[in-house]
Structure formats: C-alpha cells, structure tokens
Amino acid sequence: MTKVISRLYSRSENRRKIISINIILIILLVSITGCSDTKSDEKETIRIGVSVYDSRDTFITQLMDEFNSYADPDVTVVTYNAGQNMKEQNNQMQDMIDGGCDVICINLVDRTEPEQIIDLALSYDVPVIFFNRELTQEDLQRSDKFYYVGSDAMESGIMQGELAAADILDEGTNIDTNNDGMIQYVMLQGEAGHQDAIVRSEYSVETLIDSKIQLDRVGLAIANFNRTQAQSKIEQLINSDAQIELILANNDDMALGAIDAYLNVYGENAKLEMPAIYGIDGTIGGLEAIKMEYMRGTVYNDKEGQAHAMYDLAIALATGRSLDDLGIEDGHYIRLPHTKITLDNVNEYLYQ
Known part of the structure; x- marks a missing residue:
C-alpha cells in the first residue's frame, strides 16, 4: 500500500508540475504576443521620404547618391522623382505622409508654388527639409519644422x-x-x-x-x-x-x-x-x-556637405535630438560654402 500511495503521490506531483509549466508557458506566450502587438504599432525604423525635381539633373543625382551612401543601414530612405511636374510632386508628398515618413525632404519643382506641400506638412505636422531649390523666406517661416539646406547662389x-x-x-x-x-x-x-x-x-x-x-x-x-x-x-x-x-x-x-x-x-x-x-x-x-x-x-x-547636413538634420528631427550643433542659421537655414576649381586644384576634388 505504501508503494501504491508513493506512486500515486509521484504521479500527482508530476501532473502539478506539468500544469505549472503549462501555465508559465501560457503567461509567457501572452506576454510575448502583447509585446509584438505593441511593437507593431510602433515604428521599427526611421523613414525619410525624398522627392527630387528631376532625377536627370546630374548634380541632384550625385547629391542623392551621397545621401544614400551616408545613411545608416537601419534607416529607410524612399526616393521619388517628380519629373519636373509640380502636380506629381504634390501627390508624392501625400504618398510620403501616408507611408509614415518621419521627415520629408523636398527638392522643389517650382519654388513659387509650394503651397500644397506646405499645407499638407502643416496639416499632418510633419517636418520638411527643402533642399537645393530655395523657396521664399516667407514660406519657409510658416513652420518651425521647415528647413532649407543648400548654398548661397x-x-x-x-x-x-x-x-x-x-x-x-x-x-x-x-x-x-x-x-x-x-x-x-x-x-x-x-x-x-x-x-x-x-x-x-x-x-x-x-x-x-x-x-x-x-x-x-x-x-x-x-x-x-x-x-x-x-x-x-x-x-x-x-x-x-x-x-x-x-x-x-x-x-x-x-x-x-x-x-x-x-x-x-x-x-x-x-x-x-x-x-x-x-x-x-x-x-x-x-x-x-x-x-x-x-x-x-x-x-x-558642396554636394557631399549638403547631403550630410540634410541627413543629419533629418535624423535629429526624427529622433528629437538637439539641433544646436548642426549649423542652422536664422532658425531655418543650413548653407554650405562654395570653392573655386581650376586646373591647379581640380585633382583635390576629382579624386577625393
């Protein structure tokens, strides 16, 4: 009898252990599923949207090549070509907003017609970095989240x-x-x-x-x-x-x-x-x-300097980092200096 009781006790104990393990597993599964659901609602990566006025422009192409090569591998950069069509660029602005872009970079097709892009940015409270083709000061100052990166014409x-x-x-x-x-x-x-x-x-x-x-x-x-x-x-x-x-x-x-x-x-x-x-x-x-x-x-x-400045600013805006060390002037502008190139110094820039 003692042996039977011992075996029954052992089986009962095993069942309790199995039930306990199953309960722990269920709790863990629920916890993991809950984290997954939470993460799915959060952005897993920074998304930067870029619309260029014309991808056939050599300078813009080389600037964007530098921008993409400088970008961190875990940052998603989505680039659109407006093909010199302002209406198309307006549509691209909406697409980038709908796509969840944290920051949008715009190389304006027409600097005199940024109204729809500005209105969308204000409506959705999204930061915009205008680059290379400068809009008017009045338009740029319509939001403290608008910036311009370029040079002094x-x-x-x-x-x-x-x-x-x-x-x-x-x-x-x-x-x-x-x-x-x-x-x-x-x-x-x-x-x-x-x-x-x-x-x-x-x-x-x-x-x-x-x-x-x-x-x-x-x-x-x-x-x-x-x-x-x-x-x-x-x-x-x-x-x-x-x-x-x-x-x-x-x-x-x-x-x-x-x-x-x-x-x-x-x-x-x-x-x-x-x-x-x-x-x-x-x-x-x-x-x-x-x-x-x-x-x-x-x-x-300085296409390299402009690409780097634009990217660093975009990341700072997307992550809430300080903008103090980015060289912003008058609250909205980052301008890179020019350099004269002749036969005497061309190799320094051609083979850098």
Whole structure:
C-alpha cells in the first residue's frame, strides 16, 4: 500500500508540475504576443521620404547618391522623382505622409508654388527639409519644422565671375581673341524665373564689370540646366557666325553642353575654336572637363556637405535630438560654402 500511495503521490506531483509549466508557458506566450502587438504599432525604423525635381539633373543625382551612401543601414530612405511636374510632386508628398515618413525632404519643382506641400506638412505636422531649390523666406517661416539646406547662389555667381575675370586679366590666356578690348560672351541660364539661375547670372556678370572688364553679350540662352538643350543653343550661335570669347553657364551640365557643341561642329579642331567656358556645381563631368582643359573653371557646390547636413538634420528631427550643433542659421537655414576649381586644384576634388 505504501508503494501504491508513493506512486500515486509521484504521479500527482508530476501532473502539478506539468500544469505549472503549462501555465508559465501560457503567461509567457501572452506576454510575448502583447509585446509584438505593441511593437507593431510602433515604428521599427526611421523613414525619410525624398522627392527630387528631376532625377536627370546630374548634380541632384550625385547629391542623392551621397545621401544614400551616408545613411545608416537601419534607416529607410524612399526616393521619388517628380519629373519636373509640380502636380506629381504634390501627390508624392501625400504618398510620403501616408507611408509614415518621419521627415520629408523636398527638392522643389517650382519654388513659387509650394503651397500644397506646405499645407499638407502643416496639416499632418510633419517636418520638411527643402533642399537645393530655395523657396521664399516667407514660406519657409510658416513652420518651425521647415528647413532649407543648400548654398548661397550669390556667392556662386560672384566666384564664377572672379574665375573668369582672373583669366581675362591674365595676358597669357588671350581670351580677347579679336583684340577689340571687349569680351563677347554668352550666358547659358537655367530655368526662366528660377531664383538661383537669375542670381548666378546677375552676380557673375556684375563681378566681371566690377573688375573693369568690358563685356558684349552676344547671346542669352535659357537651357533649363540641361546639357542637350545647351548644346543645341550654342550650336545655333556657332552656325550663325556669332563671335564668342566667353561662355558663362549656370551649371556644369550646360557648360558641358557648350563643349559638346564645339566638339560636334569642329571635331578635332574644337579646342582651337573653343572659348573660355565656366560652370557651377563641380559635378564629376565638370571636373573631368577641367582636367582635360576643355573648361577653364567651375564653382564647387558642396554636394557631399549638403547631403550630410540634410541627413543629419533629418535624423535629429526624427529622433528629437538637439539641433544646436548642426549649423542652422536664422532658425531655418543650413548653407554650405562654395570653392573655386581650376586646373591647379581640380585633382583635390576629382579624386577625393
């Protein structure tokens, strides 16, 4: 009997142990499921939405390449191409909001029509970093969560003018090929009404005039920051027998288009016929053209610095970190300085 009781006690004890274990497992399962449900409601990663005005723009493409390579692997970056269509960019803004983006970066198609993007940002209380194409100060100040990352267009125009002036005043360059005491020039301008294009053009020319250089404008071509359009415009001027001693381009793509035009028209003799050509941006293609001595100089627009500044600001906004050490000016602006690039220092930037 004692042995039977002992065996029954043992079985009863085992059953209690099994029940206890099962209860513990159930509690753990409920706990784990509860954590899972909680986490599913929380964001597992930071999401940054980006809309660029046109992915065919070389500078923007290289800036975004740097932005993506600089981003942390656990941060999701979703990029949209507006294709120069403001309505499409407005739709992309809604898509990024609906997609749960913590911060949205906008490279405006039209700086004069940001109303819908601003209204959406205000309605959903989402931070927006505008970059490269600057909206008006009044629009930027509509929210303390609006920022602009870019450069100073006036500075780039002045530096381009200084580069050209230094070469013109250097007797060894002989830019005044017809020796008439004036420089016949063409301005390759970006989009009509585009603030940066207007400012770059204006200050480049003013700087040359302030340097006591006599100018004779033989062409003003709107080429929309586009290489192919610039080539077409310059070829038209070449074929019209226009005397061109200097070409000032608002960006490197248009400067490269001017070079393409001379190569296409003159072939192997292109360098002999080519005027002094200057760009702005310091794209890889522009730097290579300086290295090959097709272009005299460009103004380096710090795409790496802008990409890093934009990303660091986005992360700080998404995580609530302090913005104190990000170099923000007037509560809304981060501007990166330009640098003059010539044959003397091009390798420092081409192979950095």
